[in-house]
Amino acid sequence: PIPIILDCDPGHDDTFAILLAAGSDRIDLLAVTTVAGNQVVEKSTLNARRVLSLAKVHGVPVAQGHGAPLLGGTGHGEGDRYGGGDVHGDSGLDGWEFDEPTVPQDPRHAVELMAQVLTAAPEPVTIVAVGPQTNVAALLTTAPHLKPAIKEIVCMAGSTTRGNFLPYSEANVLFDPEAAAVVLAAGVPITYVGLNVTHQALVTRDVLARISAVPRLGDVCEALLRFRSGAYDGIWQMPDPPLHDPVAVALLIDPDLVRCRRANVVVEVHGQYTRGATVIDLLGVTERAPNAEVALELDAPRFWDLLVGTLEGLA
Numbered sequence: 001p002i003p004i005i006l007d008c009d010p011g012h013d014d015t016f017a018i019l020l021a022a023g024s025d026r027i028d029l030l031a032v033t034t035v036a037g038n039q040v041v042e043k044s045t046l047n048a049r050r051v052l053s054l055a056k057v058h059g060v061p062v063a064q065g066h067g068a069p070l071l072g073g074t075g076h077g078e079g080d081r082y083g084g085g086d087v088h089g090d091s092g093l094d095g096w097e098f099d100e101p102t103v104p105q106d107p108r109h110a111v112e113l114m115a116q117v118l119t120a121a122p123e124p125v126t127i128v129a130v131g132p133q134t135n136v137a138a139l140l141t142t143a144p145h146l147k148p149a150i151k152e153i154v155c156m157a158g159s160t161t162r163g164n165f166l167p168y169s170e171a172n173v174l175f176d177p178e179a180a181a182v183v184l185a186a187g188v189p190i191t192y193v194g195l196n197v198t199h200q201a202l203v204t205r206d207v208l209a210r211i212s213a214v215p216r217l218g219d220v221c222e223a224l225l226r227f228r229s230g231a232y233d234g235i236w237q238m239p240d241p242p243l244h245d246p247v248a249v250a251l252l253i254d255p256d257l258v259r260c261r262r263a264n265v266v267v268e269v270h271g272q273y274t275r276g277a278t279v280i281d282l283l284g285v286t287e288r289a290p291n292a293e294v295a296l297e298l299d300a301p302r303f304w305d306l307l308v309g310t311l312e313g314l315a
Ligand code: BDR
Pocket: 009, 011, 012, 013, 014, 038, 087, 130, 131, 156, 164, 170, 171, 172, 244, 245
């Protein structure tokens, strides 16, 4: 199995990334670390513990990380709605009343846990970052000697086309553009899974019916996805909402699920209207060297088969 650290801000779609990583026998989930994003970091952490408890996954440490972007502030800027409850609700995971989690919070800071996991692992570890990249950037700047211990960083971030929280900015990058820029410049292998590909993973009626039918976990998953559908419909007129974050885990499990192309990715940190936009040179029209594998196309039926099958395995 592929050893990974999952850095996340759960979040409805993060929840499915956690379940997919925890349930797949092709993944060795070494740690879950949390960051402010969909909600404040304390809620991200509580939600990560709730999801692992629900799945009866014990023994994976959950550590809390940064509660604000690298340069401080709220990260909101023009994307003022960001971090609010619009998409994920006040709890960050609205739609279901969770029991008190049985999975504890690890006392270490997320960045400390990441460093210790990387140091102890017998082989390089993949970091899957599906929230703002504050913790990952902090790790890379405070412990650059650990870069060889990172096999790859898979980011759910950015877009080759348009954004979501701003016309050209995707939420995870918008919330901490400097962190995303640090990660892209680190010289570590990077895969970018952006909105252009995650918007191919739409929770249609058929998908919802299949997930709802999963024994034990089906009811919770259905309630969370129904909340998401209402939120997406209200904000973006998309009643079949995309499930971004599990795509970043899925491509590790089955590389044939996603077609990628090498390209240069940079982040707009100064834009007047485009702060947090990812500029992805798919045509090779700049002199900038490719620095990432950029996901372009998803085999959606196969993705849903993988996700549903893994949820059934956790039941
Ligand atoms: C990303 O932002 C968050 O709201 C989601 O969890 C996902 O990681 C999509 O832009």
